[in-house]
Amino acid sequence: MANLTVLDGSSFFVSDAAGDVDITEAMSSNVMGLFHSDVRHLAVWSLLIDGQPMRVLTSRPNDYYSARMFGALAAGRHDPSIAVRRERIVADGVHEDLWVSNNSGEPVTVCVELRFGADFADLLAVKRGESMRGRTSVEVDGPRVTLRYQNQAYERLTTIRFGEPGELHEDLMRWNLTIAPREEWTTCIDIGVVVDGKEVSIRTEHGGMGTVHPNMEMSLGDWMDTAPTLHTDVEPFQRTYQQSLLNLAALRFRPHPNGMSLPAAGLPWFMALFGRDSLIAAYQALPFHPSLAESALRTLAELQATEYDDFRDAEPGKIPHELRSGESSHLGVAPYTPYYGSHDSTPLFLILLDEYERWTGNVALVRELEQAARNALGWIEGPGDRDGDGYLEYETRSSAGLRSQCWKDSWNSVMFADGRVADPPIATCEIQGYAYDARLRTARLAREIWGDASTAERLERDAAALRERFNRDFWIEDRGHYALALDGAKNQVDACTSNFGHLLWSGILDDERAELVVRRLLADDMWSGWGIRTMSTKDDGYNPIEYHNGTVWPHDNSIIAEGMRRYGFKDEASKVIHALLEAGRDFEFLLPEVFAGHPRSETGTPVEYPTACRPQAWAAGAPLLGLRTVLGMDAGKDGLTVNPHVPAAMGRIRLDGVPVRGQRRNVS
Template sequence: MPNDLIVLDGSSFFVSNEAGDVEPDDPAAPSVTGLFHSDVRHLAAWSLRLNGQPTRVLTSRPADYYSARIFGALSGTKDPSISVRRERIVADGVHEDICVDNNNSGETVTVVVELRFGADFSDLLAVKAGKRMRGRTRVEVNGNEVCLVYENRGYQRATRIVFEESGRLTEQSMCWELTLAPRQKWHTCIDIGVVIDGHEVGMRAGHGGMGTVQPNMGMSLEDWMGNAPRLSAESETLRRAYQQSLLNLAALRFRPEHEGHSLPAAGLPWFMALFGRDSLITAYQALPFHPSLARTTLRALADLQADEYDDFRDAEPGKIPHELRRGESSQLGDAPYTPYYGSHDSTPLFLILLDEYERWSADAELVRELEPNARRALAWIEGPGDRDGDGYLEYQTRSKQGLRSQCWKDSWNSVLFADGRLADPPIATCEIQGYAYDARLRTARLAREIWGDAALADRLERDAAALRERFNRDFWIESRGHYALALDGSKNQVDALTSNTGHLLWSGILDRDRAGLVVDRLMAEDMWSGWGVRTMSTQDAGYNPIEYHNGTVWPHDNALIAEGMRRYGFHDEAATLVRAQLDAAEYFEYLLPEVFAGHPRSDTMTPVEYPTACRPQAWAAGAPLLGLRTLLGIDVEDGGLTVRPHVPPELGRLGLTEVPVRGQSRQAT
């Protein structure tokens, strides 16, 4: 998607080529182009032709994340007299302006302007899998309007296209035959509306063109950027990465239809939906910058917390959801994403974020409001999440369509032994035990200080201490000098060396005398690529520098590891990780991707792109923000902001002002 023109807003995104066109899919090579809304493609074809030819692109770029401008000319001539301008706004639906100008000719010219359209209403998951839809599509033409309708077993989606100027309208195209005098311009507007089960999503962009709308969020883009802390930095890389991270997070905000809260979607294109783990980690990363993101994320996920067992959706009482989808397969019950609960880490991460949010915001009211949800989450950790009652959280899907791996590395082959064998479930990955440890301690604080339940607080602290002792005994592999990736279904140590162990630093579950050993192994040549910590050691049989979770480098993963190193006092190593990620960001135009390849920096000299990585992606966008927190050493302790900076000399002076801390503005320099 690097050369595509992408415009997004809320639950909608529009991906076209640089000319602004969407060409019908090649069945042998389906693409993620078109207009998508709530996991469904509402336009699969949208292309402009002048005299039967595509326009020659002169300039094409986004104006901001929800609008774009394209300047082109008539193809086929050396000095074309006809120019064309397209302006597009995505605002729930789409508003597009087309302007054709006879600006270079001294003569009257005739030009045929044709706009071709079509919709396949493919479920985004079906597009990803290369599958076709099973329902029926019909087209209704009425005056200057055309409605493309899809139906299947009571499920219905439609796209309504309204043309301002009359022309020759068919079921596939609108055509205008223009006669333009010298210097004469012709302009028209088109509105594209999304219809779900007979109800049209309200268009927020009417006739009038660019600049008439703002994102459908509680905070405008201008306010979002203006309310963020002010960064002062000598490093241009740091300044640009900071600005781009804030912009990316603004772009990824969306409102799931029935929740009413804005929270970050996981990433474009495949994951423009609610993902519990991703939203929780992203909100954590953004806390010193935009704490409101955590508040809305916590509320949205609390609303969707499971209250019953459902094998198809891997649901259990108290469990926080993994993924919510609105496409055909989910709405018809063919897929389990309504929502799906197959992540074993979202629930402890919910408790971690709830505590960290209160530390930064002083929002005890929300903590009291969500106390029932927090207690149910805790009950899940102590109950269904621990399948065999051994004190560890183990996962195993019960759904025929469930995820085999339910840790953050959720690809099917992400939990391997050092010799390359696949571990059998139920699986207890190491980092999830760390999250559970941290969640107990954080919930104990909330229980003692806000809920007034000292007995619960005391018990949770005892349980956390017991878990820490047990974990450091059962997961340590003396012969290899590192912690196990996991325990498999037979309680064997899964002995591959992976970046999961770095999350143990972040959670604080490690014994102090072993923390240095973990840091040393993560910074050794087999784990350290030069751009970051790899997800798997090059010495293990499963390693592949472009395998999704077995050798690549993930920015969010490295950000959490760096923050964990800071927690244990390894400031130089933490700064090295942050600096490497900033170096990588320069090669990605400061828009860090979800993941990139694990090739050694000394071999490639530039980071190697992963072929299907999401950009923008929420927790990759949040990684530079957490990196700033790590470099400045900022925390909220005893109700005040503490600052213990450790900034590499090559980054120069660095500081943040107007940092929101418990309702007041502070500075960190």
């Protein structure tokens, strides 16, 4: 059976199907256990019945934050009288209920043990397989045990409280039971975590499966009920839509205790705030849950850089990339407090701010965030353009910084067609498109809301100049597509990649070249049959399972398809969205972060990428943006406009209750 995962807020618990975890190595790269705010608070959580794990009969989640496990005595034991049931809720802390039932007509004796332990591993260290340097200790006090980790001023604790008395030791609780005929024994266990001296307790009550007290603006039920209702005669698409909404709900957390909730980037490695991911996922979800955009904008504005900090790649006005709270960040080994190493988050912030106002009419938020927006614009016009040539170039200044600071942020993602990795500073094509779009959108806000016509006119002039310059400097005539980037010597990085598909979304392309771009993206070397690959099969860097150099990313495809619609290529846009939705069916309606770029004609089914996040925020958002694309939905001060182009293979589609500027609209 597959692993069982339950999550809520800043916590997630990954176990085997029986509900058990046993990380026997000091620092295994196995991402199992209870994690809270980037730290593993339980590395051992193992139930034994008469010294053996239970034999799993049924194990399944109830929803994203709770699960039930049913079992019997270990395999090879033929006594059917003993039944075991475990129920688990994750709600910041963990509440677990345990039942052992005697279904026979005679008394039975049974020894029940629960083994526990914590390595307090930083999630980033788990990913790298690194060891921790602090010391652990255990304190037993009545029915409660406290597991403690300390390294200099850094401290984390796990507290475990048992509801029924037994023999409590530093690493296990034992109950020696005699259960009467047709009776059951039950106990409950509460697990809490202590971060920065503050205990985070479980938000539920003993024995109350499903009675989690929500710490979000909306409970799961309200979240699902207030989203638009999809009507379709293609059942797999309905299930993919529902799963996308559920995934975004599951990933919600609060980066700040008093802040609003927004989606973490993805499970398991990226259960943290990522500026780029939050902004894109919020954009995708605007016609469905615009509250995500408001929370992302407010939170990221609060974290906007105000000064230079080389270690964190911070510059005034820059929107953060990543915020972590584990040991390496706390002790200053890693720069994630927050880290600012993404060159696209800042223009994406301005893009989302404008698009949010178009859909909601919330002028008050645009006024509230005016200074943050102007600061972001100042970064685009200042530090973001390192050499003053009008393009946004990145190069890390940090000893622990990212080499690549576009959305394809692996070290080798920006390469030439012959496989050479480009040298920084790097100006990737899509970031220039974002900067163009950000200028035009901010111009609208300046003119219509801030009453600043002179700034609006300047931004429009600058955008027009950028568009002309970009189409001259980035177009590769002999290859028939735009360059992936300009390198540090202003050479065109000539690999054929999906990056230039984002130029359709931003609107920076010359109209006469848009068709060439669309045709290039859908050529056999780029089109896998399930989506557009991140790199052409004809380029030397191509690998169908290389993270950014040949795989298919759902969010990437959703942005490209929306751009195709913008330039009038509706058939092509619908083709991309339909393929993504078909892929979702083969992934049990839960689109992963990324999947392999093998051709559909050879595999017949999309091939999993080995370490893809599931769920992942912008993958969950891809079907939502896809629905917007095929229904042709746009919003503005005149309300909602709809121009649908739904392919026959997708059947009939209707969305009821789309939120637009304080009203609800039905779309078909």
